[in-house]
Amino acid sequence: MDFKLEKKDINSKARAGTITTAHGEIKTPIFMPVGTAGTVKGVHQHEIKDDIKAQIILGNTYHLYLRPKLDILKSAGGLHKFINWDKPILTDSGGYQVYSLSGRRKIKEEGATFSSHIDGSKHLFTPEYVMDIQRTIGADIIMAFDECTPYPCDYKYAKNSMHMTHRWLKRCCERFDSTEPLYGYDQTLFPIVQGSTYKDLRKQSAEKIASFEREGNAIGGLSVGEPDDEMYEMCEVVTNILPEDKPRYLMGVGTPINLLENIALGIDMFDCVMPTRNARNGMLFTSQGTINIKNKKWENDLSPIDPDGTSYVDSFYSKAYLRHLIISKEILGAQIATIHNLAFYLWLVTEAREQILAGTFYDWKAKMVKQLGQK
Numbered sequence: 531m532d533f534k535l536e537k538k539d540i541n542s543k544a545r546a547g548t549i550t551t552a553h554g555e556i557k558t559p560i561f562m563p564v565g566t567a568g569t570v571k572g573v574h575q576h577e578i579k580d581d582i583k584a585q586i587i588l589g590n591t592y593h594l595y596l597r598p599k600l601d602i603l604k605s606a607g608g609l610h611k612f613i614n615w616d617k618p619i620l621t622d623s624g625g626y627q628v629y630s631l632s633g634r635r636k637i638k639e640e641g642a643t644f645s646s647h648i649d650g651s652k653h654l655f656t657p658e659y660v661m662d663i664q665r666t667i668g669a670d671i672i673m674a675f676d677e678c679t680p681y682p683c684d685y686k687y688a689k690n691s692m693h694m695t696h697r698w699l700k701r702c703c704e705r706f707d708s709t710e711p712l713y714g715y716d717q718t719l720f721p722i723v724q725g726s727t728y729k730d731l732r733k734q735s736a737e738k739i740a741s742f743e744r745e746g747n748a749i750g751g752l753s754v755g756e757p758d759d760e761m762y763e764m765c766e767v768v769t770n771i772l773p774e775d776k777p778r779y780l781m782g783v784g785t786p787i788n789l790l791e792n793i794a795l796g797i798d799m800f801d802c803v804m805p806t807r808n809a810r811n812g813m814l815f816t817s818q819g820t821i822n823i824k825n826k827k828w829e830n831d832l833s834p835i836d837p838d839g840t841s842y843v844d845s846f847y848s849k850a851y852l853r854h855l856i857i858s859k860e861i862l863g864a865q866i867a868t869i870h871n872l873a874f875y876l877w878l879v880t881e882a883r884e885q886i887l888a889g890t891f892y893d894w895k896a897k898m899v900k901q902l903g904q905k
């Protein structure tokens with residue numbers, strides 16, 4: 531994997547770059563649609579590629595391991611082949627899902643034991659096993675197995691958890707660096723900065739993560755309920771330490787405003803379930819702010835969903851029709867709203883990239899943040 535830093539903003543830490551992977555290029559800043567169990571819920575690959583114009587999607591080790599399971603993925607030649615997606619994929623390691631999804635989980639030095647949220651079966655994820663699983667899934671970018679801290683959590687817990695994550699990272703690197711890719715193309719491993727919302731721990735973790743000199747670095751343990759200003763403060767501290775010549779990935783973030791503020795703090799990659807999950811509930815993100823299409827005021831509004839929208843659904847369908855579909859829980863409603871939201875998120879990061887390249891990002895960001903917050 532390679533990262534070319536193309537332009538740095540002069541009034542902020544924003545930057546534009548290109549990540550090159552075995553499955554193609556990723557222009558940053560980038561938003562990565564979440565495709566947890568091998569599907570961006572309700573959306574076809576051609577829509578993701580041609581209409582939403584996503585460049586990379588996310589899969590999840592925890593989910594894919596439990597279903598469809600590794601033997602099927604291996605027989606298909608990996609996740610790309612199984613879902614018929616030939617662009618880049620990133621898989622999260624399961625650390626967050628074990629902490630947030632599974633039942634009866636127990637964290638020990640060896641790893642995390644948990645019972646499946648699907649059938650209650652018992653499993654043990656060790657750093658080594660999670661590397662092997664992600665080798666089998668075959669994502670271009672894989673994540674280290676980390677321990678996710680709840681929010682809030684006390685200093686002692688955050689400190690001990692951070693050190694465990696660092697010890698697990700060493701084991702992840704040893705296993706990953708001593709195994710080969712299964713499908714004939716390279717994969718890369720990103721470590722994850724932890725430390726909850728304690729500045730000194732975040733500094734310590736960022737320095738430790740940077741010392742592994744991997745091809746990219748992630749920031750975890752945020753967007754777990756902390757106030758936005760704490761998220762920005764932690765991001766500021768960490769991006770001041772993580773190397774400038776490597777991509778920085780802020781996990782699980784965020785709202786459109788979160789994306790712009792963190793791009794200004796030097797973040798290059800984002801993923802979040804908000805645009806897809808909220809779409810299914812009728813929450814539409816637009817450049818004029820968010821609208822809840824279930825609101826009665828859209829009942830007779832036959833105007834296009836979003837006149838400023840870049841997706842085909844924005845001009846093809848009306849607000850009244852989409853409201854009708856969402857209220858009636860019609861499958862097409864979720865599909866249309868998801869395409870709209872993802873197209874908006876990809877437009878936002880693409881526009882941010884253009885503004886950085888033009889040297890006008892800082893003023894544009896200020897205007898957009900105001901506009902996005904108006905509804």
Ligand SMILES: CNc1nc2cc3c(cc2[nH]1)N=C(N)NC3
Binds near residue numbers: 625
């Ligand atoms: C929705 N918020 C969120 N914060 C996260 C934080 C992490 C993560 C996923 C997240 N999602 N995955 C990890 N492996 N570690 C940190």
